[in-house]
Structures are given as structure tokens and as C-alpha cells.
Amino acid sequence: MTDHEPPDDGLPGDEALDDAIVDGLRRIFGRIDPMPPVMDDAVMLALSTVDLDAELAALVVDAREGVRGDGRVLRFAAEGVTLVLSVVPRAAGTVRLDGWITPAQDATVTVRHSRGTAFETDSGPAGRFALDGIPTGSARVLVVLGDGRRIATPALRL
Template identity: 30%
Template sequence: MAETDLELLARLRAAAESIDPPATDLADRMIAAIAVTDISREYALLTLISNAETPVRAGAAGGEAETSTLQFSDGSASILLHVAHAERGRRRVDGWVDAGAVEVQLTQNDRTWTTAPDNQGRFAFDEIPPGLSRVRLIIGSDRKDLLTPHFEV
């Protein structure tokens, strides 16, 4: 930006602040609004049905398999995830959602897997590497979403 542009912007700001000054508590209200949004997302609290630190062991042909069952909810939508060990150290994630989800995304770092639930809300991800993950539900035509906290796959 040229110096004249910066001067013009400074004069516009001064005029706007003198004619229609922002509310004195505007910054605090905006910070609170953003915090509430984050809290409501994080309120999709992890409820362990099977304790994730002590996985349930289920017998399987060829050895034992570790499984974890996790449930998340934000009050309007719930998701149930069942994580099982698969071949070659990979995981299978089976899930069920009770809301009208049109898309489900499982994310680890920069990688995302996407699927659509069936009519009963069931979906699955195969061949997922172990690691810290999140699930995002895209719900309905308004594209509202539910983002889970991080959990270990």
C-alpha cells in the first residue's frame, strides 16, 4: 500500500470511530462468542464406552484383537465409533450416526478419508493407520457439522 492509502484508511477509521464508535465491550463479547462456539464443539465430549486406555480384548482367528468403542454427542447429533485392529497394523473404524449426516470425514494430520453413511446411519473406514484422529459429520443440506475431539485410532 502506498503511504497515501494508509493515510486515507487512517482518516476513514477516525471518521467511523467518531460517528459510530464500536461498543466498549465489543472485543470482550466477540472473544466470548468465539469461546462458546469452541466449547460447544469440544462439548462433543468423548464418552468411553470401553475404556480406551485399557482396550477390550476380543478373540479373533489368528490371535487377539484390540477394540475400542467411543461415543460423541453435541446434544443434537451423536456418533458411535468402533475401532478394531486389522491386518498389517492398520485399523478399521465402524461408525453409526443418529442425525441426517450426508458425509463423514476421518482426519489424521493432513490426510482425510471421506465416506457417506447409509440409510441407517452406518459407515466404515478401512485400512486406517494408527494415530491421533478426528471425525467430522456434515449434517443435512445446511451443511452443519459436528467435529469430535481428537482420539487415538
């Protein structure tokens, strides 16, 4: 078998033409539908918090709370376990996170922030926990139950 070169027809090669088309599309979509500014944080969070042993909890409720509606209540469900999070804005770009695990049980709760920091606490036998001073931004919550089962939330905006 021999290699044959295509005839030179004077047109740009396929790669050059493809690159020009893709560059043009990138400019068009950059103007009409730019990437959200939080995308970089979300991608970095997803890459830095991969926990293949954790079960991913499904978000079932995302509601506003409080008199001014400045807080949020998030409810996540995993097989046989519910995680409820109350996220309340605080001063200087931080939030307070109050949580409940049902059925109530001891657990270690870790909030992994897109900035690379982690905040950890224990729930105690009542299944309740609180963390204050968490920076706003993208984060994931990892719950390690007393039996070693690991449950993680999808990335969420604090």
C-alpha cells in the first residue's frame, strides 16, 4: 500500500479551515452566550473534590428562607438518609451553615470549598451540626456516617 498526497488545489488545509471556523464560533458564542463567571470555581471544585467512594445525594429542595429571603434551605436525599442544610449569609462574604442528618446519627461533616479550603465538624448523636465563617462561593458537602458510609452533595453555591 502506498501513501498518496492529495492534489494541491490552492485551498487552506482541513486543519487551518477547521481552526478558523472554531475560532469564529468561539467569538460569536463568547458575545451572545458568555461563560458564567462562576464556571472556573465550579470546575476547580469538581476536580479537587472527586470522591469516588461517596454516594451522590440528590437535591430535592432548594428554597428561600428568612424574612428577607436572604437564606436558603437545601434538602438532599440519598438511600435512607436525608441531609438538610440552612445557608444564611453573614458579614464579610461568609455564610453560616446549619445542618440536620436524618435519621439522627453521629457523622463527620466536611465542607470543601472551591478555594481549596475545608471546614469540618461532627454532628453528634442528634444529627445536628453548624459551621460559621465559610466563604461564599462554590462548595460540596461530604458526610461520613458512623458506619463509614460516605455521602456527598453536588457542587452548590454558598
